[in-house]
Amino acid sequence: MKSFFQNSFEYTKHCNQQIIDALIAHPTLFKEKINILTNHTLNAHHIWNHRILGTLPTFSVWQELGLEQLQCINTENFEKSIQILHQKELDENISYTNSKGQAFTNTVTDILFHIINHSTYHRGQIISLLKEEGLPPVITDYIFYKR
Template sequence: MKEKLADLFEYTCHFNKEMIAVISENISGIEEKIISLINHTLNAQQVWNSRILGEAPFEVWQVNPFETLEQINHLNFKKSIGILNDFDLDQKIAYHNSKGTEFENTVFEMLFQAINHSTYHRGQINSLLKQNGIEPLLTDYIFYKR
């Protein structure tokens, strides 16, 4: 199972990087909502990693300097892979969400949430790119694996 999650994190990192590149190449035609969503996508993975690792999380909607997004994406990937190597996927972790409510989930559930959440928001970004006349990325997992 850990190998499959590692593959999904590689897919996530790859298409986050590609999305950052498309946004960068078209920055003059990019609306604020796209910038907000790419930041949120990266921030959320950082937040889930931080919950597992007991580190300080980003704010979920903070806007980071654009030039730091690739670095954040790469660090997120490294930390997620580190979690896969160092934690039992069935281990339960107690954490507080961004509103302060306490929850408990397994490491697997938390990591899968980070992957699934990224996919969801890349789809939103693609829709906005298309609406703004920018060619969206083909980010389907199956095409990544071909």
């Protein structure tokens, strides 16, 4: 199962980087919803990693960061997720407080799957917005990644 997650986080990093590259090539599009969703996707991954590791996150879930920071955050998110795979048992329970101050407990497996699923969901939204702005669609289908 850990190899599945490692592969999934490699895929997530790759797809996030494709979006970051598109935004670097077209920086005027890094605005409004595209800015908000791109930052949110990376910030949420960052926050979940820190919840699992029991450390304080640097960013809040809706904090807007500069385009120049995204590549570094994407790489850091990937590295922290791999660190988690090496340090934690997948069935370990993680107790945390959400952004509203509510306490929850979930397994590492559930949280890691959520990170990947959440990222995929928002990438789809971002790609749709980029397409509306006239960019050709960024291809992030998993099967294309594996070919």
